[in-house]
Amino acid sequence: RAAAHLARAGWPPWWCYSSIAAALFHGPVPVPRAERRCKELLAQTPEGTVGRAELLLFLAGLTAMRGDVEQARSLLDEADDAVDALGLVRVAAQDVAGIRATVELLAGNAAGAADVLARSCDELERLADPSWLATRRARLADVLVSLGRAAEARPLVGFARAEGAEDDLPTQFLWRKVQARLDAAAGDHAGAVRLVGEATELVDTTDGLNQRAEVALAAAEVASRAGHADEARAHADRAVRLYRRKANRAALRMLGTR
Numbered sequence: 001r002a003a004a005h006l007a008r009a010g011w012p013p014w015w016c017y018s019s020i021a022a023a024l025f026h027g028p029v030p031v032p033r034a035e036r037r038c039k040e041l042l043a044q045t046p047e048g049t050v051g052r053a054e055l056l057l058f059l060a061g062l063t064a065m066r067g068d069v070e071q072a073r074s075l076l077d078e079a080d081d082a083v084d085a086l087g088l089v090r091v092a093a094q095d096v097a098g099i100r101a102t103v104e105l106l107a108g109n110a111a112g113a114a115d116v117l118a119r120s121c122d123e124l125e126r127l128a129d130p131s132w133l134a135t136r137r138a139r140l141a142d143v144l145v146s147l148g149r150a151a152e153a154r155p156l157v158g159f160a161r162a163e164g165a166e167d168d169l170p171t172q173f174l175w176r177k178v179q180a181r182l183d184a185a186a187g188d189h190a191g192a193v194r195l196v197g198e199a200t201e202l203v204d205t206t207d208g209l210n211q212r213a214e215v216a217l218a219a220a221e222v223a224s225r226a227g228h229a230d231e232a233r234a235h236a237d238r239a240v241r242l243y244r245r246k247a248n249r250a251a252l253r254m255l256g257t258r
Contacts, residue, residue, distance in 0.1 A: 014045040018054030025058040025099075028207045030247040035062045053082035053091070057099050064103040065210075065248040072103045093123040094132050098139075105143070106250040114143045131171075134163040138174035145181050154182060173202040173211070177218045189226040196222045213242035213251065 003013035003020070020041060024034035038059040045052040060075035076099065083092050097120035104113040117140040124133040138160035141153035157178050164171030176199035184192035196219045203215045220235035236255075243251045252258055 012046075012049075012051075014041070014049060014051035017041045017045055017051040018058075021055050021058035025061050026208050026210075028209050028245065030245070031062050031065045031249070032247060035059065035066065038062060048082070048085070050086055050088060050091070053079050053086065053088070054095065056082065057095055061099045061102050064106045065246070065250050067249040067253065069103060069107040069250070072106075076100055076103060089123075090127060090129070093120050093127060093129070097123075098136070101139070101143075106254070108254065110143055110146050114140060114147060114149075117143060130163050131165065131168060134160045134165075135168065135171045135174065138164070138171055138178060141178045142174065142181075145178060145185075150182055150185060153178060157182065169202055169206060170211070173199040173215060176202070177215050180222050181218055184222040184225040189222070192222045193226065209242045209246040210248060210251070213239040213246075213248075216242065 002016040006015055007013045021038050023029075024037055029037075038055055042052065042055045042059065045055055056075050056079035060072045060079060063075060064072035076096070080092070080096055080100075083096055097116055101113040101116045101120075104110070104116060117136060121133060121136050121140060124136055137156040141156035141160070144150070144153040144156070157175050160171055160175040161179070164175060166172070176195045180192040180194075180196035180199065183189075183195065196215070199215050200219060203212050206212070216235050216239035220232045220239065223229075223232035223235060240252065240255060240257055243255070249258075
């Protein structure tokens with residue numbers, strides 16, 4: 001609707017295409033349909049515009065979900081070049097780094113994703129962007145826990161908890177998710193169950209299917225460490241259902257299912 005109003009008013013409709021692409025990437029639209037829509041919008045967007053750069057970026061993330069990591073990386077490089085040419089420093093630190101980390105995670109390259117997120121944190125700190133930095137540090141902490149680097153993750157979770165705004169949903173469910181994983185590994189099963197339950201309640205207020213699946217997998221990990229095998233299996237099954245709704249083939253393949 002925004003695009004239609006912009007066109008009627010004589011403004012370039014592609015001004016809002018990056019927001020549409022972000023919704024297609026993060027939201028519940030299945031990957032094949034989201035990918036097609038991004039390509040349609042891309043064909044209508046001029047070269048050298050921020051709209052085209054961001055469309056390429058979110059299209060890369062969708063392509064990675066479909067399972068074509070090399071094509072996703074190629075699209076990311078193209079988006080990165082476009083962002084650099086436009087001098088969009090914040091877009092590079094916020095959006096490009098975030099999607100690049102997602103692509104590397106879907107490729108099974110958690111160490112590479114951690115490097116991308118760490119560099120992004122450094123740049124966001126330089127740019128004095130505490131809101132994005134809180135979210136980004138929570139996400140980095142999550143990857144570090146998966147890599148067995150809990151000692152590095154703990155202070156990042158503390159920062160996210162202290163600096164994240166109460167209405168900043170991604171930061172609020174992320175830090176709880178990561179702290180729950182840390183607590184469960186340390187043997188504090190009651191605390192872990194409470195936190196991952198809070199994370200689930202928060203993320204379930206959104207329609208971000210991938211994020212909801214990721215929290216469900218954390219709940220499965222917490223339940224498994226507490227010795228509750230049936231509960232762990234139920235949480236893992238929920239994650240699979242959510243990934244299937246999004247048609248995130250890469251995530252499903254990493255879980256050993258389709």
